[in-house]
Amino acid sequence: MIHQYKLNGYNIVLDVFSGSVHVVDDVAYDVIGLYETTPADEIVAKMLEKYAGREDVTEADLRQCLEDIAELEKAGKLFAKDIYGDMAFDFKKRVTEVKAMCLHVAHTCNLNCEYCFASQGNYHGERALMSFEVGKQALDFLVANSGKRRNLEVDFFGGEPLMNWDVVKQLVAYGRSLEEPNNKKFRFTLTTNGVLVDDEVIEFANKEMNNVVMSIDGRKEVHDWLRKNYAGQGSYDTIVPKFQKFAKARGNKEYYVRGTFTHNNVDFTNDIFHLADLGFDQLSMEPVVCAPGDPYALTEEDLPKIMEQYEILAKEMLRRESEGKGFTFYHYMIDLNHGPCIYKRISGCGSGTEYLAVTPWGELFPCHQFVGDPKYSMGNVWDGVTNTALRDEFKLCNAYARPGCKDCWAKLYCSGGCAANAYHATGSITGVYEYGCELFRKRMECAIMMKVAEAGMKK
Template structure:
């Protein structure tokens, strides 16, 4: 399978199963499109009819191009075969995943009242509450006991707003550190915060203990304040931006991300990304809103072409800024064409419900944070463990191999079948398809590949 597209002046040919990326001229681009379905004599005739007026195109050049394509095919770099199609599902069936990551909901409450919050302003459509230390400790013990031979374990402190339960966060990190030498484990912690309670003490602790910190900012003041307000209905931009700037300055070269959300109201989201970059933030992510159709901020089908243009504009501007010596990183354009994830990871995705679980303040287990408090997706608790193994098995089988909509998709080895929660909310089935998200993802991958091609060309 191949995927061809034109972007930013490049003619790009992706050989899906080998991962090879080819930058070609217009003649080669057109020949490749015909190569598998059209006799050679007809290809030559069509190319002469289209390009014969050019001094650099004659029958000999076309035949040379055909020979080059044949050589690439024989080398497995063009029109390569899907060698895994007969063994992929069998491999999944015989793989027994073990737990390696947890999302600890230390606070089902929040000091903001964001209109678009999928977590219903932090309480996940349920009771408000803070996770006691005893529950968090049991969750960490459960993670250690369920992790098998895995050494590296990951824990995300999440909410609501986790800084509203800050002492428990610190105590859980301290407890985990005591368990590392006992069980031969290494913990990597992440904190996701809206920044309202960020101060120097939190910053110093995060710089010492947190592998990554995710900071929520939607971009321009008018965009951010439209939906991200405090309980009194006042926008939070002026409070958090100075805190975030100070945090990032003190963070140094350690990992962080500014994580924004774009909605129907700011489909020109690149202006928000560039605004954040101009504030001094270089590690950036901007996600499409997760929202039921009909909400005023929900993305529409009419927004899609505008969003495609925005992703292209972002890629072009990032290349420009890189040439100027002021690069920025965009999470969805981070792509390793030489190595990248192993095949199993490319097929299975984030591991929700199998390798990754979310834990409520009361210790109940769910496949991920987007399923929390949905009774149909309760998997057990941190004391009894997994009491609904059938649900875990369902998530284990939820992968790019099992979804027939993915079989002929050129991006299948990059998306791992997409987000199970988004598929569920869009189609009612975790094995369904969130088509809107697929379209956005494919455009992002096209842009990311184009950027790699441009960087490889020294541009």
């Protein structure tokens, strides 16, 4: 399977199953498009007719082009066969080890964001804070169920985790105490809306948190439209100076400024550029996930505008990079030389198997987006995963288990996409959230184009 597209002056041919990327001229681009379905003599005739008058397109040139394509095919770099399909359906038999947890230390929040998938932090249930005892048991569960994995990941999440800051600090200390005796290493992440960030939070996080996710939607008017406090006031002026100080203090440590774009700001590149101009250089901007009838929900009419925005973003990022003012965008981070192993490409994010979310009461769910849905309760941190049938279903939650992914060129980049988005869109974790797929494919086209352009810059 191949995928061909033109973007930013490049003719790009992606060989899906080998991962090879070819940048070709117009003639080779057209010949490759005909190669599998059209006899060689007919291809030559079509090209001579299409490029009549061009002295550099001769029959000899076209025959040589066909030979070059055949050599690439023989080398497994073009029209490579899919050798991974049979592997995917053995996954249900495999023994899974837990490597990551999302600790919901606070099912409450000090903001009242209208689009919040977590229902203003309480996940459609009672407001609560996780006790140290529950969090301690969660870390014990993670260590006990991680097998020989050394590196473990824990995200402090909410709601707003800083509303339970003392417990966060206690759990970090407890996690560190488990490392040496168990030959483990914890990688902690903090996700925050910024309202309670202060010097003590910054100092502790920079010492102990491998990553910090800072939530801000971009321009003041965009951010304040939906991210308000309970008095109805926007939070932009409160959090921006704090996040600027936080990001600067991070030094070389990872952080992300993460925004959400909605129907209200389909021109979200302006929000990304605004954040970059504020000094943030590690950015992410996610499409809103909400009910179709919500006033801020993305529509079919928004789709072409969003596609255009992703192209604008890629081109502007290249321009800024050439001027020494570059920034990273989470969805454009792609490694064309190595990339994820095939296990990761097939298994995806690992929700429900390698990754679990823990409520303040110690209940286990496949990930934070399933929390509160009783159909997706998997057990608890004391008894472990008791709903093993559900875990087995998540083992098969990959691109090869989804009929809608069968002919998609991007399936080995997304691993079948987000199970939660599929469930909310179709009622099944093995369904396909087609709107999200369209956006993902566009992001991958842009990301690959940027790598092509960057490679050209280095020559």
